[in-house]
Amino acid sequence: MTATTEYTPETVTPEAENENGTETGAVADTGGAGAAEAASAEALPVLHPHVNAWFELNARDLPWRHPEAGPWGVMVSEFMLQQTPVSRVLPVYEQWMARWPRPADLAAEPSGEAVRAWGRLGYPRRALRLHGAATAITERHGGDVPREHSQLLALPGIGEYTAAAVASFAYGQRYAVLDTNVRRVIARAVSGTEYPPNATTAAERRLARALLPEDVPTAARWAASSMELGALVCTSKNPECGRCPIVAQCAWVRAGKPPHQGPARRTQTYAGTDRQVRGRLLAVLRDAVTPVPQKDLDAVWHEPVQRARALDGLVADGLVEPLEGGVYRLPRT
DNA sequence: CAGCCGTGGGA
DNA sequence: TTCCCAAGGCT
Known part of the structure; x- marks a missing residue:
């Protein structure tokens, strides 16, 4: 099939109440030096x-370039693609969209389920932020991914790049x-x-x-x-x-x-860092159906100080929920 | 703003 | 084997 027709930005309102042709871009003008800019341009x-x-x-x-992906599909793909190759995103994206076809579907589940479904994509805080963004979209935007750049930027996990990407790819x-x-x-x-x-x-x-x-x-x-x-x-x-x-x-x-x-x-070094320890700890928790005893977490890393620091960090980040009696699980909130 | 935050595949 | 890196965001 030709790729030509696949990349048609979804236009929720085709007539587009005139999307304001004066939009200049995601990048704020830092002001001043107008003459120099004009000259260089x-x-x-x-x-x-x-x-x-x-x-x-x-x-x-790519699936997120299909019209049926919609703004939510575009947004999910953008979160997953942050610092992560397309080849590894593809299978997770498909499962994610099948399970949570709308932001409200994701928002209805505990954040820990997002972290679990994130699998080994890396940077699992992105899963948490995507869940937070879905929640905000459900609460503040009636369940629809906002089209305004400023509103996109206000969502957790969406920065300058992703806001512009969603505005451009999803809304043209x-x-x-x-x-x-x-x-x-x-x-x-x-x-x-x-x-x-x-x-x-x-x-x-x-x-x-x-x-x-x-x-x-x-x-x-x-x-x-x-x-x-x-x-x-x-x-x-x-x-x-x-x-x-x-x-x-x-x-x-x-x-x-x-x-x-x-x-x-x-x-960026990785071996021996807190990041590696965090990764190992979270991998255990992702694969566990029931709360994990401390000793099972202790087994993933030999050095107790670093191990404790990594676990504390995960808890502080909201990626892990500590329960009574020294057991841990992915967050239910 | 420099540093931190995962992971696995290819060269 | 080691190194590099792949659609960033947040503090």
């Missing part, structure tokens, strides 16, 4: 026609969606560097806004297509520039692909 390459055309032919057929609005893929594409194609800065900068936000096509549907398509380009072609390690639709305009290629200079990105 003039020389920008026009990338979206090429990338959007490439997307028509190369977009992956015009927002700069600045994830790690898009940041890399912009860094190379426009800035001529191999990698973007470690932390998102005001300059990047400015660039992303300037690259956003005026036409709303085209802008929504660009948000998805530029992200897909970064995920499939303009990858971090071995970019396939021979397949890139904008190789002719790429500043980094033009400069001879200079290697990244400057401080290396922080390598």
